[in-house]
Amino acid sequence: MRRLASAAASFAVVFGAITADGCHARRRGPTPLAGFSAPFVFGRFEVPADNPLTEESVELGRRLFYDRRLSGTDTVSCSTCHMQRLAFTDGRRTGIGVSGKPLAFNSMSLANLMWGAQRFFWNGRAATLEAQTLVPIQHPDEMAEDLQRLVAELSADDSYRALFAAAYGEISAGAISRALASFERTLISSNSRYDQFLRGEITLNAQEEWGRKLFTAHPDVKVSLRGGNCIDCHSQFLTSGFSTGLDGFSNNGLDDEELLQPGLQAVTGDPAHRGRFKAPTLRNIALTAPYMHDGRFATLEEVLLHYDRGIRNSSTLSPLIAEADNQSAGSQEGISLHLTEAEQGAIIAFLHTLTDEDFVTAERFSDPFVRK
Amino acid sequence: MTQSMKVAFLPMLVALLLSTAACTGKQEGPGTQSRSPESTAAARRNVEAGQGMVLLRGLPTLGTVHSVAIVELDPEAADFGAILQDFELPDLQLPLHHLYYSPTGRLYSTGLDPKCSLAELGLSRNAEGAAVIKGVTCLNTHGQQVGEDIIWHNVSGKEYMFVTFMGGTGLDQADCGSIGVFDPQTNAVIKIIEARKGKGAKGAPFLMYPHGMSAYQDRMVVTSTVHPDLATGVGNGITVVDLNTLKPIQNIVVEDAKPVGFPSSPVEVLFVRPSIVPGVAPAVLVNTMFGFETWKIPYNEAAKSFGVPAKVHDGAKAGTGVPLEFYGNDTELFVSHALPGIVKRYRLSSLPELVSSGNDIKAEAGAHHMIFYPSASGRKLIAVQNNLLNLGKAADGDPTDVDFIAKVNDHSITVHDLQSGERLAKLSFKDRYKKGVENVEALFGSGFVHHH
Numbered sequence: 001m002r003r004l005a006s007a008a009a010s011f012a013v014v015f016g017a018i019t020a021d022g023c024h025a026r027r028r029g030p031t032p033l034a035g036f037s038a039p040f041v042f043g044r045f046e047v048p049a050d051n052p053l054t055e056e057s058v059e060l061g062r063r064l065f066y067d068r069r070l071s072g073t074d075t076v077s078c079s080t081c082h083m084q085r086l087a088f089t090d091g092r093r094t095g096i097g098v099s100g101k102p103l104a105f106n107s108m109s110l111a112n113l114m115w116g117a118q119r120f121f122w123n124g125r126a127a128t129l130e131a132q133t134l135v136p137i138q139h140p141d142e143m144a145e146d147l148q149r150l151v152a153e154l155s156a157d158d159s160y161r162a163l164f165a166a167a168y169g170e171i172s173a174g175a176i177s178r179a180l181a182s183f184e185r186t187l188i189s190s191n192s193r194y195d196q197f198l199r200g201e202i203t204l205n206a207q208e209e210w211g212r213k214l215f216t217a218h219p220d221v222k223v224s225l226r227g228g229n230c231i232d233c234h235s236q237f238l239t240s241g242f243s244t245g246l247d248g249f250s251n252n253g254l255d256d257e258e259l260l261q262p263g264l265q266a267v268t269g270d271p272a273h274r275g276r277f278k279a280p281t282l283r284n285i286a287l288t289a290p291y292m293h294d295g296r297f298a299t300l301e302e303v304l305l306h307y308d309r310g311i312r313n314s315s316t317l318s319p320l321i322a323e324a325d326n327q328s329a330g331s332q333e334g335i336s337l338h339l340t341e342a343e344q345g346a347i348i349a350f351l352h353t354l355t356d357e358d359f360v361t362a363e364r365f366s367d368p369f370v371r372k
Numbered sequence: 373m374t375q376s377m378k379v380a381f382l383p384m385l386v387a388l389l390l391s392t393a394a395c396t397g398k399q400e401g402p403g404t405q406s407r408s409p410e411s412t413a414a415a416r417r418n419v420e421a422g423q424g425m426v427l428l429r430g431l432p433t434l435g436t437v438h439s440v441a442i443v444e445l446d447p448e449a450a451d452f453g454a455i456l457q458d459f460e461l462p463d464l465q466l467p468l469h470h471l472y473y474s475p476t477g478r479l480y481s482t483g484l485d486p487k488c489s490l491a492e493l494g495l496s497r498n499a500e501g502a503a504v505i506k507g508v509t510c511l512n513t514h515g516q517q518v519g520e521d522i523i524w525h526n527v528s529g530k531e532y533m534f535v536t537f538m539g540g541t542g543l544d545q546a547d548c549g550s551i552g553v554f555d556p557q558t559n560a561v562i563k564i565i566e567a568r569k570g571k572g573a574k575g576a577p578f579l580m581y582p583h584g585m586s587a588y589q590d591r592m593v594v595t596s597t598v599h600p601d602l603a604t605g606v607g608n609g610i611t612v613v614d615l616n617t618l619k620p621i622q623n624i625v626v627e628d629a630k631p632v633g634f635p636s637s638p639v640e641v642l643f644v645r646p647s648i649v650p651g652v653a654p655a656v657l658v659n660t661m662f663g664f665e666t667w668k669i670p671y672n673e674a675a676k677s678f679g680v681p682a683k684v685h686d687g688a689k690a691g692t693g694v695p696l697e698f699y700g701n702d703t704e705l706f707v708s709h710a711l712p713g714i715v716k717r718y719r720l721s722s723l724p725e726l727v728s729s730g731n732d733i734k735a736e737a738g739a740h741h742m743i744f745y746p747s748a749s750g751r752k753l754i755a756v757q758n759n760l761l762n763l764g765k766a767a768d769g770d771p772t773d774v775d776f777i778a779k780v781n782d783h784s785i786t787v788h789d790l791q792s793g794e795r796l797a798k799l800s801f802k803d804r805y806k807k808g809v810e811n812v813e814a815l816f817g818s819g820f821v822h823h824h
């Protein structure tokens with residue numbers, strides 16, 4: 001039944017791609033993505049010149065994202081670990097793919113990927129979104145697919161032949177990666193209550209507004225400014241890490257020196273990058289538990305407790321974390337934000353305003369193989 | 373402006389203009405460097421750091437209409453000076469006046485047209501990531517006219533958007549002027565602060581021709597500049613507003629020599645405060661447009677009282693006139709002087725005293741607003757918008773002509789190296805686009821740290 005539906009879709013695509021000026025089909029150029037709009041305050045983004053956002057590439061990428069044929073066993077798709085209803089995470093400490101073994105990292109949310117640090121995965125091991133897409137497909141524990149075999153499999157499908165022809169003119173590993181990246185670039189979360197607040201459409205309640213102020217403040221006891229210190233790693237509007245250089249990767253004090261995992265150092269080889277992981281977007285954070293690169297915290301309350309009094313010191317600990325304190329120097333408690341319970345509650349209330357119901361229910365992001 | 377005022381003002385301005393360095397208005401090309409093809413992806417993403425948002429005034433005899441535009445201002449860009457988007461405002465008789473980004477990233481503009489004294493601009497991004505002006509929504513000001521400056525300030529835990537309206541609730545009032553207090557989320561008017569000099573008891577605090585404003589804790593200071601018709605009256609002091617009650621409580625005169633025979637016309641004001649200079653004893657700096665002076669007024673934070681004003685810059689002696697704006701970065705304060713068209717720079721850490729931090733930046737006649745930004749290669753830049761008011765010239769047969777003001781309108785933006793002041797490029801909007809340039813703001817982010 002699924003194949004029949006695909007065939008019908010392919011007919012429509014092929015029909016649309018053929019001109020009527022003769023017996024030879026002529027391929028039109030892809031259609032620039034219509035109706036695209038992103039919030040100005042998210043900042044400039046860049047789409048690779050050889051992979052512009054088009055109607056065809058995004059639609060193809062969406063189908064590939066949800067297609068289990070991308071795994072060697074035809075049992076796992078990208079959406080297995082990146083479920084829309086969980087803001088494209090999976091609710092597990094770490095993902096589980098075709099091998100059934102727990103993977104090394106927590107499944108990252110896929111929201112607003114065009115902004116923030118432009119290296120991908122928790123340790124930044126992919127330099128582009130296109131490169132990122134092929135890594136899980138080939139990983140033996142994740143999807144365990146051979147790219148040549150995948151290309152052959154997709155080439156045998158009429159609907160994919162038409163979709164690839166319209167989007168890229170060919171079926172190839174490169175086209176697969178570009179299509180997946182295109183779809184993922186359109187996963188823009190921008191209609192949370194926080195977004196509505198930024199647009200002036202709503203007012204946050206008192207607790208949420210308090211939390212917003214704490215979120216955006218680095219504590220400064222000299223001027224009696226209390227802060228949650230969140231904004232030092234999670235930018236004001238995007239709530240993601242920063243895009244300049246490797247600023248979007250931080251050691252946020254999860255482990256002592258001897259337990260530090262390589263993190264970004266695995267990519268750069270630089271010992272100063274040991275224990276630094278990507279600061280993720282906090283969009284839809286209330287839906288994406290558990291938290292951190294290894295999913296060690298089950299709740300937002302645990303996360304706040306970590307930042308408040310659980311910071312482990314090490315040589316690469318972010319200095320912005322190490323010196324952030326809402327009390328005067330001289331505390332014997334080690335590194336601590338010294339937030340009150342009420343302040344932690346306010347920050348959590350604010351984090352809940354980042355939930356975007358449109359994002360997790362929008363049909364354009366949903367599984368195209370599911371019958372409505 | 374009455375004819376007698378024009379006659380009195382003109383000789384002084386002519387003298388000052390003659391004493392300035394030659395400003396030929398010659399169109400200078402962009403810098404010789406172009407963007408390196410080896411630029412990193414991150415640098416390319418930051419390309420818009422060199423772009424500006426400008427308010428343009430159509431010049432009637434040149435057949436152009438008012439607009440808001442995005443313009444390339446990086447002298448290293450091959451398309452320096454190109455307008456990337458021009459959003460025309462054909463329904464407005466008078467242009468928008470001054471752009472401000474709110475703390476939550478919304479873009480506002482004050483306006484001179486009674487139909488649009490305050491507006492919010494809609495911005496978005498297209499599929500290439502470029503900024504797009506989507507629309508301009510004129511806001512209900514409850515009749516307040518001639519919007520000038522905007523600040524956002526927190527009073528007792530509540531955030532307000534304050535807007536000065538130099539025309540208040542009616543230009544027919546000789547003593548017009550108001551401050552609109554707006555809900556920063558809904559843009560609704562919460563209160564109109566109005567205290568007309570002619571309506572209150574003798575000696576009662578008043579608010580007249582409000583323009584510049586700055587706030588610290590629960591005190592706001594507001595300048596009294598000039599009646600918007602430039603003829604009916606000129607102010608010579610500042611008004612202190614108690615933000616607890618939202619009422620004027622004191623007037624302080626800042627006036628001395630009257631170098632052009634007019635009242636001093638205070639125009640912009642900066643409340644120097646600890647958030648700008650750590651540990652500073654708060655004080656107010658005031659530029660007087662027709663007094664050519666900068667004044668310092670000490671503030672006793674404990675007593676909430678203001679001290680005796682003292683002159684800290686005397687333009688008549690220094691050869692500068694029409695001081696206008698205060699802009700600061702992390703280390704310096706910059707003050708624009710429309711005559712001879714320079715920006716003076718001071719050590720931020722020495723404020724409220726004005727201690728020079730370097731040579732003047734030589735812009736053009738009418739030096740006014742400015743922005744700070746990096747070039748593609750990372751060079752630190754300052755761009756200066758050179759226009760006092762974008763009124764036309766008699767030579768153009770322009771019906772908006774006001775002779776003396778035309779002489780301080782270069783209709784340009786000059787771009788300089790921030791450290792050396794070296795001029796790197798000039799964009800003449802009148803030559804290239806047949807428009808005047810009313811205001812400039814960095815496209816994304818203010819580009820400055822302290823302004824009001």
